[in-house]
Amino acid sequence: MKITWLGQAGLLFEHHGVKIMIDPYLSDSVKEVNPKNYRRVPPLADLFEIKPDVMIFTHRHLDHYDPKTVEHFITPDTAVTVLAPTSVWEEIRKTGGENNYVLFNRGTSWTEKGVRFTAVKAEHSDPSPIGVMIEAEDKKYYVTGDTLYNEEIFEDVPKDIYAVFLPVNGVGNNMNMEDAKRFCERVAPLYAVPLHCGMFDSIDMNAFAYENKIVPVIYEEVKI
Numbered sequence: 001m002k003i004t005w006l007g008q009a010g011l012l013f014e015h016h017g018v019k020i021m022i023d024p025y026l027s028d029s030v031k032e033v034n035p036k037n038y039r040r041v042p043p044l045a046d047l048f049e050i051k052p053d054v055m056i057f058t059h060r061h062l063d064h065y066d067p068k069t070v071e072h073f074i075t076p077d078t079a080v081t082v083l084a085p086t087s088v089w090e091e092i093r094k095t096g097g098e099n100n101y102v103l104f105n106r107g108t109s110w111t112e113k114g115v116r117f118t119a120v121k122a123e124h125s126d127p128s129p130i131g132v133m134i135e136a137e138d139k140k141y142y143v144t145g146d147t148l149y150n151e152e153i154f155e156d157v158p159k160d161i162y163a164v165f166l167p168v169n170g171v172g173n174n175m176n177m178e179d180a181k182r183f184c185e186r187v188a189p190l191y192a193v194p195l196h197c198g199m200f201d202s203i204d205m206n207a208f209a210y211e212n213k214i215v216p217v218i219y220e221e222v223k224i
Contacts, residue, residue: 001136003224005216007041008063008199011143011165012050015136018113021052022132022143027068030200037200044219048072054112055080056104058145059126060087061172063199074099081112085119085128106130106156120156122147125173133158141165142189146172146196149179154186161189163224167196168208177208184210191224 002014006024013020026043052073057065065088074080076097083104084092093101102110105128109118115136122129122145131153134141139162146167147153164187170176174196175183184192192210197203198218205215216222 001139001141001224003141003222004220005193005195005218005222006047007043007218009058009146009165009167009195012052013115013134013141015115016113018054018115019050019052020054020056020115020134021050021073022056023058023064023145024055024069024073025063025066025199026072027066029062029066029068033062040199041218047219051078052080054083054115054117056083056117056132056143057085057088057092058122058132058143059085059124059129060091061126061146064146065092081110083110083117083119083132085126085130087126087128104130121150121153123150123153123173124148131156139163142187144183146174148173149175149183157187159188161187163191163193163214164189165193165195168194168205169196169201169203180208181210193222193224 004012008025010024011022028039031038079098081100118133119130122131124146131144142161142164144166167174168177168180192213194205194208197205
């Protein structure tokens with residue numbers, strides 16, 4: 001599995017030619033809402049050439065489901081499998097076309113070209129947030145989505161997580177680094193990848209104290 005960090009909470013998973021994008025944010029839309037949150041790192045033009053097979057949105061906040069980004073990848077002329085919780089699904093399916101809009105709330109599983117996706121609980125300020133479990137080649141990758149530390153989450157998470165990708169920025173109803181460390185100690189993944197820093201702020205993800213962490217570099221492969 002090749003995994004690339006797209007900035008903020010965005011990830012690209014590639015598995016035997018299958019391209020899976022999660023929460024890509026490749027515009028400066030957030031700046032229009034809050035000028036302080038302008039984009040520090042410009043998007044690479046090559047990213048817009050990606051043709052995803054699967055797109056996953058964890059919730060309907062602008063830095064996760066961004067219409068200005070989505071319009072590059074999902075149109076009436078594409079045939080993308082879109083996995084989205086209710087808050088996003090109700091909006092994105094208006095695009096129509098040959099895309100397959102799958103209502104992807106907590107507990108739902110979907111298998112596509114040998115990769116299995118399962119929506120798990122997240123605790124966030126969106127009405128229907130999710131995390132995502134991705135299973136391929138006997139490995140489980142867990143993308144928490146934006147979330148706080150919540151005991152109910154662990155009911156959904158298996159014990160053999162290969163890698164977890166989680167927010168550590170501590171604002172906007174996300175875990176801070178201390179709670180993210182506790183979260184990882186509870187989940188016990190082989191690797192932990194901190195996210196949601198560096199795009200709008202100067203938080204240093206190297207300060208995340210979990211021992212088996214891998215700090216990503218924007219637009220580069222996450223070496224796991």
